[in-house]
Amino acid sequence: MGSASGMESLLSGRHHSSGRALLLACVVAMTMGAEGLAAAQAVAPSEREALIQLQTSRGGRAQDVDVLIRVAEEAAAKGLPSAPVVNKIREGIAKGVPPARINPVVQQLVEHLQTADGIVREGQVPAAGAERAAAVTLLAEALGAGVTPAEVRDLRRQAQPSGQPPMPAEAVASAARGLGFIKDARLPVSDGSAVIAEAARRGFRGSDLLDLGREIKRRERDYQSGRVTLRGLREAIARGDRPERLFPDRRTNDERPVGRPDVPTGTTDRPVRPETPQRPESPERPQPDRPQPPRR
Amino acid sequence: MRPKSPVTPVTFALAMVIAACGGHVSPLMPKVTPAGVEFVFVDATAASVAVGGSFNQWSMTSHALRRSGTPGTWTIVVPLPPGDHSFMFVVDGTRWVSPPIAEEYVDDGFGVRNGVVVVRPTPQ
Numbered sequence: 087m088g089s090a091s092g093m094e095s096l097l098s099g100r101h102h103s104s105g106r107a108l109l110l111a112c113v114v115a116m117t118m119g120a121e122g123l124a125a126a127q128a129v130a131p132s133e134r135e136a137l138i139q140l141q142t143s144r145g146g147r148a149q150d151v152d153v154l155i156r157v158a159e160e161a162a163a164k165g166l167p168s169a170p171v172v173n174k175i176r177e178g179i180a181k182g183v184p185p186a187r188i189n190p191v192v193q194q195l196v197e198h199l200q201t202a203d204g205i206v207r208e209g210q211v212p213a214a215g216a217e218r219a220a221a222v223t224l225l226a227e228a229l230g231a232g233v234t235p236a237e238v239r240d241l242r243r244q245a246q247p248s249g250q251p252p253m254p255a256e257a258v259a260s261a262a263r264g265l266g267f268i269k270d271a272r273l274p275v276s277d278g279s280a281v282i283a284e285a286a287r288r289g290f291r292g293s294d295l296l297d298l299g300r301e302i303k304r305r306e307r308d309y310q311s312g313r314v315t316l317r318g319l320r321e322a323i324a325r326g327d328r329p330e331r332l333f334p335d336r337r338t339n340d341e342r343p344v345g346r347p348d349v350p351t352g353t354t355d356r357p358v359r360p361e362t363p364q365r366p367e368s369p370e371r372p373q374p375d376r377p378q379p380p381r382r
Numbered sequence: 383m384r385p386k387s388p389v390t391p392v393t394f395a396l397a398m399v400i401a402a403c404g405g406h407v408s409p410l411m412p413k414v415t416p417a418g419v420e421f422v423f424v425d426a427t428a429a430s431v432a433v434g435g436s437f438n439q440w441s442m443t444s445h446a447l448r449r450s451g452t453p454g455t456w457t458i459v460v461p462l463p464p465g466d467h468s469f470m471f472v473v474d475g476t477r478w479v480s481p482p483i484a485e486e487y488v489d490d491g492f493g494v495r496n497g498v499v500v501v502r503p504t505p506q
């Protein structure tokens with residue numbers, strides 16, 4: 087923080103020579119490095135105040151928030167994206183979760199971010215700035231959804247087209263998250279990986295890889311029952327079928343799926359059951375350790 | 383001749399039935415529109431409803447829903463960038479409620495499920 091306060095004094099005009107100040111500022115910035123700057127800005131003072139105010143307004147103690155903020159700052163000091171950590175802290179406090187219960191959740195999130203960061207660093211395509219942070223965050227989400235690091239590495243190996251440039255981090259992260267949906271549907275990981283890898287090799291965009299996993303999950307009963315198969319889907323992708331042909335009733339921004347979908351190309355000769363939107367298993371779970379204000 | 387009232391007895395009775403049923407009006411999934419994501423929540427007994435999520439740092443106040451024409455129905459349109467956005471509804475300023483229906487759900491880590499709305503990028 088010494089560097090930051092030094093920067094503050096430079097900016098406040100206490101140094102008489104503006105040229106020297108500028109030079110000093112450059113030296114400080116280079117000394118701190120990008121990661122150091124990120125660490126210094128992990129939790130802005132206004133954000134810290136907002137978190138503390140939110141916590142104290144709910145009858146909590148400010149020092150409990152400091153413990154959580156420290157987790158975010160430590161993550162930032164390691165060069166990890168701190169935004170998802172701060173957001174999770176904010177979510178927990180807003181929902182009235184005791185800090186003692188928020189702490190392990192954000193600790194685990196940081197672990198996933200760290201593992202994801204390691205995997206991204208292993209990639210041969212350098213990623214930086216917001217692009218890298220987005221890839222690390224998405225990959226951490228995939229890990230949180232149950233995809234293992236070994237499965238991510240295996241997926242990256244399978245998805246890498248021979249003789250082509252290495253997959254960018256964003257594509258690896260999207261592929262892994264897509265696999266997470268397939269795992270969530272309790273379908274064989276090896277078959278799911280093969281489908282996602284084939285799609286990645288065929289140049290599906292990151293958002294298409296995510297939607298591929300989602301669409302498979304939406305049809306999990308059909309895949310589990312054998313009405314349609316992941317092998318058939320992979321073959322259709324290998325033949326060059328694009329997402330709009332694979333899933334004519336897929337979700338888009340413009341419309342909700344309606345009516346009966348066509349038969350997905352090359353996957354089955356039987357119609358797929360019409361999709362139904364998800365409902366929560368338990369919309370309002372009892373939360374005995376949280377204060378529940380009386381309902382009007 | 384007296385002009386015909388736009389509110390017929392049948393319409394009025396239907397509105398009363400819907401109001402009496404309160405939360406039994408079919409909920410709707412968040413819908414992506416050109417203006418943003420339209421969130422709809424149905425609760426005839428609520429005094430206020432807001433949506434909090436990853437897009438507004440889980441604020442309980444910044445995105446308040448307004449009563450729509452249908453009794454007990456609350457709506458808001460929120461411009462959101464492409465991506466996945468977790469959310470829940472906040473009823474009466476204090477009570478967090480999982481969306482009754484959503485495209486996806488994700489465990490929030492604290493024992494409750496957040497709804498997820500997916501805003502897809504514009505097709506290339």
